[in-house]
Structures are given as C-alpha cells and as structure tokens.
Amino acid sequence: xxxxxxxxxxxxxxxxxxxxxxxxxxxxxxxxxxxxxxxxxxxxxxxxxxxxxxxxxxxxxxxxxxxxxxxxxxxxxxx
Numbered sequence: 001x002x003x004x005x006x007x008x009x010x011x012x013x014x015x016x017x018x019x020x021x022x023x024x025x026x027x028x029x030x031x032x033x034x035x036x037x038x039x040x041x042x043x044x045x046x047x048x049x050x051x052x053x054x055x056x057x058x059x060x061x062x063x064x065x066x067x068x069x070x071x072x073x074x075x076x077x078x079x
Contacts, residue, residue: 005049005056012049012056017042 002015015034022037030052032045049056 003059007050007057010048010050010056012046012053013043014045015043 002013002018004013004015005011006013017036017040019036019042021034021042023035023039024032025035026032030047032047033041034043034045036042046052
C-alpha cells in the first residue's frame with residue numbers, strides 16, 4: 001500500500017495495489033475510486049484533502065481488528 005499527498009494540488013491518494021487502472025469513478029464530490037479489470041478497488045483519491053482531513057501530512061498507522069459491526073452510511077441510490 002502506498003499513500004501520497006500532493007500539497008500543490010491538495011490531493012491525497014491511497015493505492016492498495018500497483019496494477020493497471022481499468023476504470024475511475026467519482027462516487028461523491030471529491031472522492032474518486034480506481035478499479036481494476038475485475039472491478040476490485042485499487043485506490044482512493046481525495047481532492048481538497050486539507051479541507052477534508054485533520055492533517056493530510058500526518059499518518060497514524062494502526063494494526064488491529066476492524067469494527068465490522070459499525071453501521072455504514074448508504075450512498076444516494078442505495079436501497
């Protein structure tokens with residue numbers, strides 16, 4: 001996994017795999033996902049990052065169990 005912040009463009013990118021991007025989709029304003037040929041997410045791009053996260057230049061790396069019981073918000077159009 002690779003995390004890149006470009007302060008000149010104010011874009012935060014998180015790449016999960018270094019593979020060919022087949023499709024890119026903006027799923028919400030300023031939130032872009034990159035997909036491989038099989039539809040798996042390869043990366044996330046966040047525009048105007050300094051306005052959306054506390055500090056795009058600081059990373060806290062944690063290893064532990066994910067909270068899968070936490071309800072996830074539905075996107076518009078989800079049922």
